[in-house]
Amino acid sequence: MNDIETIRHSLAHILAAAIKELYGEVKLGVGPAIENGFYYDFDFGDSQIVLDDLPKIEKKMKEIIKRNISFEKIDLPKDEAKKVFGSENYKLELIEELNDGEITAYKTGEFVDLCKGPHINNTSEINVDGFTINRMSGAYWKGSEKNKMLTRIYGVAFANKEELEKYLEMMKEAEKRDHRKLGRELDLFHTEEEVGIGLVLWHPKGGILWRVIEDFWYKKHLENGYDLVRTPHIGNRKLWERSGHWGFYSDSMYPPLEVGQSLEELKNKDEVKDSEQFLLKPMNCPFHVAIYNSSPRSYRGLPMRWAETGTVYRFEKKGELSGLTRVRGFTQDDAHIICRKDQVEDELKSVIDFILFIYQSFGFDPSSVNVYLSLRDPNNKEKYAGNDEGWDFTESVLRKVATEKNLNFKEEEGEAAFYGPKLDFKIKDVLGREWQCSTLQFDFNLPERFDMKFTNDKGEKEQPYMLHRALFGSFERFIGLLIEHYAGAFPFWLSPTQIRVIPVGENQIEYAKEVAEKIKSFRLDIDMDSQTIGKKIREAEMQKIPYILVVGEKEKANGTVSVRKRGQQELGEMTIEKLIEQEKLA
RNA sequence: GCCGAUGUAGUUCAGUGGUAGAACAUUCCCUUGGUAAGGGAAAGGUCGAGGGUUCGAUUCUCUCCAUCGGCUCCA
Numbered sequence: 001m002n003d004i005e006t007i008r009h010s011l012a013h014i015l016a017a018a019i020k021e022l023y024g025e026v027k028l029g030v031g032p033a034i035e036n037g038f039y040y041d042f043d044f045g046d047s048q049i050v051l052d053d054l055p056k057i058e059k060k061m062k063e064i065i066k067r068n069i070s071f072e073k074i075d076l077p078k079d080e081a082k083k084v085f086g087s088e089n090y091k092l093e094l095i096e097e098l099n100d101g102e103i104t105a106y107k108t109g110e111f112v113d114l115c116k117g118p119h120i121n122n123t124s125e126i127n128v129d130g131f132t133i134n135r136m137s138g139a140y141w142k143g144s145e146k147n148k149m150l151t152r153i154y155g156v157a158f159a160n161k162e163e164l165e166k167y168l169e170m171m172k173e174a175e176k177r178d179h180r181k182l183g184r185e186l187d188l189f190h191t192e193e194e195v196g197i198g199l200v201l202w203h204p205k206g207g208i209l210w211r212v213i214e215d216f217w218y219k220k221h222l223e224n225g226y227d228l229v230r231t232p233h234i235g236n237r238k239l240w241e242r243s244g245h246w247g248f249y250s251d252s253m254y255p256p257l258e259v260g261q262s263l264e265e266l267k268n269k270d271e272v273k274d275s276e277q278f279l280l281k282p283m284n285c286p287f288h289v290a291i292y293n294s295s296p297r298s299y300r301g302l303p304m305r306w307a308e309t310g311t312v313y314r315f316e317k318k319g320e321l322s323g324l325t326r327v328r329g330f331t332q333d334d335a336h337i338i339c340r341k342d343q344v345e346d347e348l349k350s351v352i353d354f355i356l357f358i359y360q361s362f363g364f365d366p367s368s369v370n371v372y373l374s375l376r377d378p379n380n381k382e383k384y385a386g387n388d389e390g391w392d393f394t395e396s397v398l399r400k401v402a403t404e405k406n407l408n409f410k411e412e413e414g415e416a417a418f419y420g421p422k423l424d425f426k427i428k429d430v431l432g433r434e435w436q437c438s439t440l441q442f443d444f445n446l447p448e449r450f451d452m453k454f455t456n457d458k459g460e461k462e463q464p465y466m467l468h469r470a471l472f473g474s475f476e477r478f479i480g481l482l483i484e485h486y487a488g489a490f491p492f493w494l495s496p497t498q499i500r501v502i503p504v505g506e507n508q509i510e511y512a513k514e515v516a517e518k519i520k521s522f523r524l525d526i527d528m529d530s531q532t533i534g535k536k537i538r539e540a541e542m543q544k545i546p547y548i549l550v551v552g553e554k555e556k557a558n559g560t561v562s563v564r565k566r567g568q569q570e571l572g573e574m575t576i577e578k579l580i581e582q583e584k585l586a
Numbered sequence: 587g588c589c590g591a592u593g594u595a596g597u598u599c600a601g602u603g604g605u606a607g608a609a610c611a612u613u614c615c616c617u618u619g620g621u622a623a624g625g626g627a628a629a630g631g632u633c634g635a636g637g638g639u640u641c642g643a644u645u646c647u648c649u650c651c652a653u654c655g656g657c658u659c660c661a
Contacts, residue, residue, distance in 0.1 A: 050590075136589080136590060138657055143658075145657080145658045154656080193634090193651075251659095314660080317588095319589095319659095320587090437661075506618060532620095533619055534622060554620085
């Protein structure tokens with residue numbers, strides 16, 4: 001029995017073989033198995049391929065599979081390999097990087113591919129109904145935008161037709177909980193071109209959702225020893241020059257506001273005199289550093305934990321924008337912790353605890369959150385700020401606390417920020433894409449550039465350690481993922497509308513108002529439409545409101561309500577007091 | 587930014603080389619109802635934007651814009 005991974009990888013070879021048979025002059029890139037399927041990169045040269053070509057390719061693959069040809073492994077010395085792949089420039093590039101002795105290829109009929117395996121023995125082991133070729137896109141050779149863009153063809157593959165169909169069905173279901181779709185259906189937010197792409201407009205229901213989350217956030221930060229700070233949306237160019245953003249981050253920043261003339265003068269194209277430039281902040285850090293540097297600091301005052309829900313603006317490339325998960329204006333739930341070396345470990349631990357607490361509070365199972373320890377690229381040390389000693393210490397202390405906190409993390413070399421190592425927490429969206437949310441980062445850059453100091457217990461000036469951290473990452477992204485996580489059916493405490501009162505007929509409207517008055521501490525409304533009860537129930541269910549209170553003549557006479565809980569049948573008739581007690585509403 | 591796809595009413599979608607239709611939503615009227623759609627009427631669209639071809643373009647074509655899926659990048 002073959003591993004599905006192996007089948008997927010073998011299918012990638014068959015895809016390449018099919019392309020070779022269909023298009024001849026194509027150059028091969030690479031073709032690995034991936035989650036749920038496989039892909040292969042091709043350079044089609046001058047000829048083009050479009051989406052409509054995919055069925056033809058799939059058909060050719062099935063034809064090849066039915067030939068029952070075997071996968072033969074071939075060991076090749078380097079020179080031999082270069083001969084075999086004579087005109088395949090991408091393959092030759094890969095061969096150059098391999099050591100002699102490691103080079104193997106697999107032969108499937110006439111098709112030979114550079115590959116270390118493993119593979120299935122024969123194409124007959126593949127179920128022709130278990131896969132489909134469904135997508136294509138561009139992809140840079142070796143993942144670098146400096147290289148040529150190849151055409152990547154994707155397939156999804158499973159052991160058999162049933163599993164494939166189950167997967168496709170699952171993806172269709174997943175699309176129903178897409179936050180962009182639910183955002184519209186539940187009237188939470190929208191974006192539009194006239195306002196600006198990547199800039200989110202939060203509707204009343206989205207606004208209250210945000211507010212509830214934000215209130216929770218403030219409360220928990222105050223409980224956890226943070227102080228709150230508040231900083232502006234724009235800052236003088238000089239600040240961003242000093243922080244290094246002007247130099248290193250300029251392609252992600254909105255261009256400067258010219259503040260030497262009025263808008264009127266600008267429109268008249270008047271000459272600018274004595275101009276100052278201000279930039280929209282892409283990060284809050286330099287402002288927090290400025291607060292720190294505004295007065296001399298003592299070791300006794302550390303750690304300082306300064307939190308701010310700071311709205312930042314980044315000029316993301318158009319093709320990178322996506323719903324709430326990737327936008328141009330977003331609010332980070334930011335905090336900076338400035339501390340002594342001997343405090344670093346405890347601070348890290350408490351941030352990790354805080355992060356885990358947040359996930360628990362919003363119903364995310366820790367196993368659904370992937371953790372990454374992002375380290376320096378050891379072969380490319382010169383591109384990082386700070387010194388070896390600092391990096392060695394911070395990388396090892398991050399690893400230590402992550403281990404002690406039993407985080408199931410993956411180490412990734414070369415993924416650190418230029419200014420320091422970090423621990424990243426990523427959540428998958430409905431389409432399986434990972435989005436970085438919580439992050440815990442060291443910064444060697446700003447303390448140095450802004451010459452941050454404190455006086456230690458020996459009376460000497462010392463540079464503090466600076467940690468950046470965000471729990472949600474950004475409100476936008478986190479709420480987007482939260483919408484998908486709950487499929488829009490938020491728990492009671494988060495629901496924009498918690499309770500809807502539905503009078504059966506117009507004779508109960510007054511009573512419905514009395515009921516509403518009794519529970520006005522909750523977020524509720526009354527559906528007074530002159531519609532059938534069925535219609536109004538349907539509407540409330542589609543809006544995913546947790547509790548529906550139906551009041552008719554009977555309830556009015558008894559001083560009760562008929563309760564319907566979201567997604568369930570009736571809970572029955574009861575008094576308001578009973579409902580609150582039974583359902584533990586607060 | 588790059589590769590591919592898509593763009594018709596608020597939403598989901600039909601449709602056509604002779605200037606557009608449905609359902610739901612909206613407004614009004616009738617209905618006052620008992621747990622997922624009661625009935626009727628009205629209103630709503632420079633068919634993404636701008637060029638080109640044509641007697642005539644929403645339809646064909648080009649450019650641009652936006653959205654979606656990837657790539658790169660990222661909270």
